[in-house]
Amino acid sequence: MSDFKPQIVLFCCNWFSHDGADLAGTSILHGAPHLRVIRTMCSGRVEPSFILRAFKSGADGVMIAGCYAGDCHYMSGNYKSQRRVMLLKKTLPQLGIGPERLKLDLISAPEAPKFPSSVNEFIHEVTELGALNVAKAGAN
């Protein structure tokens, strides 16, 4: 594989990330020097404009980690993020950005050990896809 290290923005739900992000610290970051974790109080707080701003600022992939269906601390935040991501995945291809560059993963707290592998998998997928070059395009 090439030396390309993708810029990944990971929005992490506060309630889920108690366990998940702890594990992330030990299991993910070695392989992804350009992973940026942003903690939000709920995956439902992540508005489409946040995701778009991440892409605009040079992210090659954006991932949102939230709680499993029915486990949301605020009852319905994860359903909202699910719907938003679904809509955004339909819109992004209009700009030539593949929907696979955006990932929503709803993981239940007991499944937290799955979280690092899910992130690693995403990093691997985005590495395969290559750079998005939005920031570079703007600089020209």
Next chain:
Amino acid sequence: MIVTTQKPLDEILDFISPYKNILIVGCDGCTQPPRGIREAETLSQLLDLGGKLRNKEFNFKVNTLVKQCDSHLTAVALKDMIDDDVEAVLSLACGLGPQTIAILYPELPVFPAQNTVFIGAEEREAGTIEERCAACGDCVLGLTGGICPVSRCAKSLLNGPCGGSQNGKCEIDPEKDCAWALIIERLEKLGRLQDLEAIQPPKDHQAVARPGKIMP
């Protein structure tokens, strides 16, 4: 409420690409799905991203109006939003919004970001928005138990159902309910089935002479 769908981003980008400073205005009125400040903000980010990919830099101002179709409200609110820098306006309202703004600011190019599709309402269970009124100018809801056959029947029949109604579904699209099956069900509940025995004469399609105009 008036239902709109977003235009393809390429089409919007083609509209606005000759300009740099653009005001995007949402509408908090009846437009569904919502097209308020959040949607305007999202669209600005999408277009910004789209612009970058086309090597084009935009400078967006994002705001929302209470009801873009109300020329008084819109005139007052736009005064504070439109300054000398604004070169073009992109409206998220139904077809009325861009027209109202175009009349208020004849020298300013106004573009629609939406395609206006129909007058509809939200179907809560299915999570969809469905057409409910055809603005025909000759309302028959009093005869049909409050269910509109003009907009909901694929053939707009006034004396239904037709032979294509099967298990309460329409032959045109088996996903859609047969409006006349719904009407019969509803009238049965109301004990007014005998109303259906009266034959309705052909509809007066000139009830509203287009373009419509009334003195309120």
